Amino acid sequence: MRTIFRYLKPYVPRMSLGLFIKFIGTIMDLLLPWILSYMIDDVVPQERISLILLWGGVMLLCSAAAVITNIVANRMASWVAQHTTEAIRHDLFTRISYLSCKQIDDFTIPSLESRLTTDTYNLHQMIGMMQRLGVRAPILLLGGILVTLTLEPVLSLVLLAVLPLIGLLVFAVSRKGIPLYGNLQQGIDSMVRTVRENIAGIRVIKALSKTEYEQNRFSHVNEEVVRREKKAGITMALTNPLMNLFLNIGLTMVILVGAWRVNAGLTQPGKILAFLTYFTIILNAMLSITRMFVMYSKGSASASRIHEVLSTPADLAVLEVPGAASDSHxxxxxxxxxxxxxxxxxxxxxxxxxxxxxxxxxxxxxxxxxxxxxxxxxxxxxxxxxxxxxxxxxxxxxxxxxxxxxxxxxxxxxxxxxxxxxxxxxxxxxxxxxxxxxxxxxxxxxxxxxxxxxxxxxxxxxxxxxxxxxxxxxxxxxxxxxxxxxxxxxxxxxxxxxxxxxxxxxxxxxxxxxxxxxxxxxxxxxxxxxxxxxxxxxxxxxxxxxxxxxxxxxxxxxxxxxxxxxxxxxx
Structure with missing residues (x-):
């Protein structure tokens, strides 16, 4: 990943500005449930339409600010991802062009093709998503937890009890998923090689009536790619249902405990409503973090494959060997x-x-x-x-x-x-x-x-x-x-x-x-x-x-x- 950071370095100022804008938009999203809770518990009981309209207008402004800042930040993130990937793809193509024949034989042409196409695409997706969700999801998660602690410390304990389980789940699944995506890319290399061989030898295949044989050969390689992709996909897909299970169990406990506390007069309905909204925000943030880990797993595997080519030492170096006078050409x-x-x-x-x-x-x-x-x-x-x-x-x-x-x-x-x-x-x-x-x-x-x-x-x-x-x-x-x-x-x-x-x-x-x-x-x-x-x-x-x-x-x-x-x- 150090290679990727080197390519991101020229865009740090733009990324910083984009992340700051994204931060502002995320804070606006976090303010909305709090304002709603304040209106239900404090503004509505005063029965003053002017105050309701005022705070409703504040909610509209916060919503508009959240939408605009997120759109601007996402466009900036896409720009950075696009130009970073373009630079990586350019240098990768240049490096491939200067590889020695032995090095090309070692990597194989199909593998180099997939590194230049599929792997750079995965990298593009990862860079873009990390900027779009890398700030928003953690802030929504941490911000949501902090706000719920101020709203209802007792109910927040239910939430905090669930989060360590989710963290362990994401860590375990991601640790296993990255190697699986590396194996998937190797399978794609084999499929590209088979397709290249089939296209290059299409005349021989037709002349010898071996079309069905080649179809069977491709089917075998294709099935292997599907098997590896299925294995990686199923492994990474475990996070969503298990996270939903943990968070929904926590949400059920929050509703039960919250209902008891409202009935006992220990809290207000507006706070419970805001808490449930924040809980939903936290749930979505965790799901976003899961998607990030899936994309990170793909991107990290692809980044390693790209780095392998870019860091390959120059072969056939020019040596200082003295010449000798000769009448031979x-x-x-x-x-x-x-x-x-x-x-x-x-x-x-x-x-x-x-x-x-x-x-x-x-x-x-x-x-x-x-x-x-x-x-x-x-x-x-x-x-x-x-x-x-x-x-x-x-x-x-x-x-x-x-x-x-x-x-x-x-x-x-x-x-x-x-x-x-x-x-x-x-x-x-x-x-x-x-x-x-x-x-x-x-x-x-x-x-x-x-x-x-x-x-x-x-x-x-x-x-x-x-x-x-x-x-x-x-x-x-x-x-x-x-x-x-x-x-x-x-x-x-x-x-x-x-x-x-x-x-x-x-x-x-x-x-x-x-x-x-x-x-x-x-x-x-x-x-x-x-x-x-x-x-x-x-x-x-x-x-x-x-x-x-x-x-x-x-x-x-x-x-x-x-x-x-x-x-x-x-x-």
Whole structure:
């Protein structure tokens, strides 16, 4: 909760003013039963209409003041809750954006999504309710008790006997409820993950007629969320009926004792009426406090989850590691890496590239091709070995400086719901000339010009209104538009026909001759003319050289070449 207080600190003056206004309105509410009691016991017996009208007018003014101040205070509370949550959501989104890939893997994307949405909503509700009821309910409770003590000390003892029981009830239920709401949020994370997987794989699900299977899988997760929510809800709901039981027992005792005291002439009817009104006020205040504890339980669980992300230490810190003079642009030396730190995903990888050279990487699915790219861009840190760019270790290069060296198309890259030009530019404020040059090199300009709006044509989310080949060409154009030092194409030509693929490679050689290129591919034809080819199997380097050299020295490469191209077709 300390994190939340830090965000509330700038709004303390406004909150203080709102709470003071709320205090005034609450005092007005407390005065009404007292004025009514005074009118019944002291004003009415005088039979003076003027005094009755006067005190009736005072009651109207108090009522109006209570309504106006409560409305103003509630609006101020909502404003503070809104702006505080906005700031938290902004910082949370920013922090998530700078989490390392390992940290995102640890939290999981569905969990981060629910923290950014459901948890911040719970926090918003808690902050608003604490301001609206956090002052009003305690003042009504304590004020009501103090006034009843002045009105009827004997009857107040009945009330005071009930309050400790209520306090213990609220404490016990709230103590158990907070962990239950934490478990509920974890269940929501699982449900979000299931929905994401279902939506992302909707085509596969339909193609394999697994709709019913996915419905059953979602039903299981949904039922688990309902079970956890029911358990938390039932636990917290115990407070209302039990509090009503205790308070109504107390109210019954008050009526019985009060009737006896009036009959004995020890008190007046107006005081009993006021006491009953105050008792009702106290009852409502206790119920409000119960609602606050329910919302606090949700908000506290959500605040802990948000704090967990915001307080996560920065990963992949920039280290002061000295560089060394090198004629290599990119260098891997005995690099090993494992995601779970148990079994190596990559083992003893070695290669060097000079500026402008092209490296082709080929191997079976899951052999570590994309992982190697992630290590080069320092999306993860290698376990051992060295990775250098221009002789400088990647861990010593600031992230912004490092990542601007790259133009990259990932294996499962995305296009955004915006124009083609905006997708290629990607917020870098590139000129139209650079955008068109990149599109032409990526063999995308021809189909873009054929569209009615050209570069202003709007794409849908994930580029679902263009074909797979067109999507890949737009992604390649985005990577080329920034004129990168290093171009990475991670299986980004799988949807291109051989002619387009050949034209793309020819354009890269002629227009981006000084750009070091790394091509991850499944097809020999895509890396046939690369300066170096790295063959991976189970994370190990089993071949490195040119196409001709590998045909002679690497059996697996030769088999792939024969199966795809019928042998050595390098000529």
């Amino acid at each position: 990119i260098e891997f030396q005995h690099v090993c890496f494992s995601y779970q730190k148990k079994e190596d995903t990559l083992y003893d990888i070695n290669f060097r590239l000079k500026r402008g050279e092209t490296l082709g990487i080929i191997g079976a699915t899951g052999c570590g091709k994309s992982t190697l790219i992630a290590l080069l861009m320092r999306l993860y840190d290698r376990d051992s070995g060295e990775i250098r760019i221009d002789g400088q270790p990647v861990e010593s290069i600031p992230p912004h400086e490092l990542h601007t060296k790259f133009g990259v198309v990932f294996q499962n890259d995305v296009l955004f719901a915006d124009t083609i030009a905006a997708n290629i530019d990607f917020g870098r404020e590139l000129g139209q000339e650079a955008i068109e040059k990149a599109a032409a090199c990526a063999q995308a300009k021809e189909f873009i010009d054929a569209l009615p709006d050209g570069f202003s044509h709007r794409l849908t989310a994930k580029g679902t209104n263009v074909s797979g080949g067109q999507k890949q060409r737009l992604l390649i154009a985005r990577a080329l538009a920034g004129n990168p030092e290093i171009l990475i194409l991670d299986d980004s030509s799988s949807a291109l026909d051989y002619k387009t693929d050949s034209l793309l490679r020819r354009a890269l050689r002629s227009q981006y001759a000084k750009t070091t290129t790394i091509i991850v591919a499944q097809r020999i034809s895509s890396i046939l003319h690369a300066d170096h080819i790295l063959v991976l199997e189970d994370g190990k380097e089993i071949g490195y050289g040119t196409h001709e050299e590998l045909l002679e020295t690497c059996n697996i490469y030769r088999e792939i070449s024969i199966s795809q191209m019928g042998g050595d077709l390098s000529a």
